[in-house]
Every structure is written in structure tokens, then in C-alpha cells.
Amino acid sequence: MNREPEPDLDSVDLHILTELQQDGRMTNVELARRVNLSAPPCLRRVRRLEETGIIRGYHADVDPVALGWEITFFALVGLESQKQAILEAFEVLATTWPEVRECHMIRGGGDFLLRLVARDTAHENELTSRLTNAPSVLRVQTLQTIRTAKDAAGVPIG
Amino acid sequence: MNREPEPDLDSVDLHILTELQQDGRMTNVELARRVNLSAPPCLRRVRRLEETGIIRGYHADVDPVALGWEITFFALVGLESQKQAILEAFEVLATTWPEVRECHMIRGGGDFLLRLVARDTAHENELTSRLTNAPSVLRVQTLQTIRTAKDAAGVPIG
DNA sequence: GCTGAAAAGCATCGCCT
């Protein structure tokens, strides 16, 4: 799990990453077949990609609506100060809420972009006002997703 | 792959989803051990979750920086019209670019929130101006991520 | 809807190229 010096990836590695990004539960035998390798060297490559931190993990992609999370929304939150302590306090608050799934600090000072899920409109309103009333929060702009045209896993490869 | 009527999930199903959301490559035997089941019923439950579309897939989580995508940013794009044809044309454009990883239509009319990756600052600037100059685009506000405090897979369970 | 046994398939190792 280092974060280091560009561990040269050849085209087979990139092919492996493409496949696993698309289907992370594929068996090693199937993966090997797709990248034209026999199973043992294929597995060795996968392990190396995991150990160097290029593959950070594998996750099931669960449908939020099926689990009762009807609303996905983003919130652009402006804080009243860019002081380190204020920013960190907000991060702690945001990352503690289970409904906050992502919390990104935005360049330019004192802003955060959050992705949240809510069970319904009332819950969304409650989350928004909890955000608005949180310490040091100046403004909250909610961006409610009505349609997701693309939600690609990971990054482009190749 | 239906999108249907609340297929009642018991606590074991929720436990399975929690585990696979966290480690999507866990073997079925290990999963069964964690949810206190023997392997066959555990596998049947996983298959059922997959078939009903509650589990939509599995993805390797690949480190963008390790693959040369140094910059992740969001773009809030305002269009000059809310006409269906204009919105759809923009969606087609956005989803076609490999650098656009997510494209969400935002409630309130004519806005999209995109998540993009770029190889470097020059590439980011190029993408931003390609967006700004795209047909029907009125304004583009970029939100560059400088720090991601939380990036949780999926949704809260339980 | 579970368990347990059994067959088939897979992961993984050591050795060779």
C-alpha cells in the first residue's frame, strides 16, 4: 500500500484493470482467459496491483432506491472561515453522518461538496437544515439529482 | 433485473450487502461465515440480490493518481434552455467523453453536475473550455477537489 | 429455507522454461 513511484504498468496490467473495474467478482480463470494469460501469472499480477495500492479494493454496487434511499443529492456548503480548525471540524461532522457518502474539499477556500442520500423529501429537508445550522456554515446550496445519465466506475484506462 | 416492489430484505440480506459493499471479492465461504450461514444458502441469497438488481455489479476501485489522472473535479454546467432535446443533446455529449465519469441532471432546470478526471492542469483547462464552448452551454463552474475526506461506497445499511 | 455430502471448478504453489 505505498503511494509511489509509477510502478510501470504494461498493456496486460491495463487490460486487467479494465476488466476488474467492470466486473470485480470475475474469477481469476475468467480474467486470465480475457487477457490471454494462464491463471498463475494473471493472479500474480492482480496481487501486485493490490499490494501496490493501484487496486484499492472491490465493492458491490448496491441500488440505493432498492434499499429505501429514494433521494440522492449534492450539497455545496460554504463555511464562514478557511481556518484549518474550522475546516477540520466541518469534515469531522460531515464524515460522521451516515447519509453523507462523499465529502470533498473544494479549491478556492471554505467550500465543500457533499454527496448525500435521503429516505424521502422530509429526510432531505432535515439533512439540509442540519447542514445549514451546523457550526460555521454560511450557506448551503442543494443540488438534487433527478436523473443520472452516467455513473462510471473508476477512471478511463488506455 | 427488474426495478420492483420492495423485495423484502431480512437482516441477513442486509448483512450480506454490508459485507459485499465493503469487500466485493470476498469468497462465498468467508461471506457465509460472517453472516452465520453455511455456503449454499448464502450463495442463493447473493444470487437473488444480483438477479433482483439490488446488487447492480462489482467493481475494482482503482487509484486514479496511480493511472495518471492527477486531478478530479466537478463541473456545474448551466444550459440555455430546459427543452428536452437540448438536455438530451448535452447528456449525449457528456456521456461520450471518457473524462466525464458521472453526469447528473439537477432539479430546477437546465443544470448538470459532472464529475471529471484530468491528467494535469492543462488537460483540466482544456476540458473546461470544451464544456464552456459546447452547444447550449451558458456557464460552467468548476469545483476542483483538493481533498476527499470521505468517499464511501454505496449507501448506509441498517 | 436450511444442512451436508459430493462433483466440478478455482486459487495457489513449486518448479521449469
Next chain:
DNA sequence: AGGCGATGCTTTTCAGC
């Protein structure tokens, strides 16, 4: 580095509770 063959697990099916 990749491939082959052997071994021990894992997956998967099927009978029976």
C-alpha cells in the same frame, strides 16, 4: 517474466430435513 501440473479450497448442485 509466463506456463504446467499438483494440491487444497471454493463453488455449486442435489438429496433430505
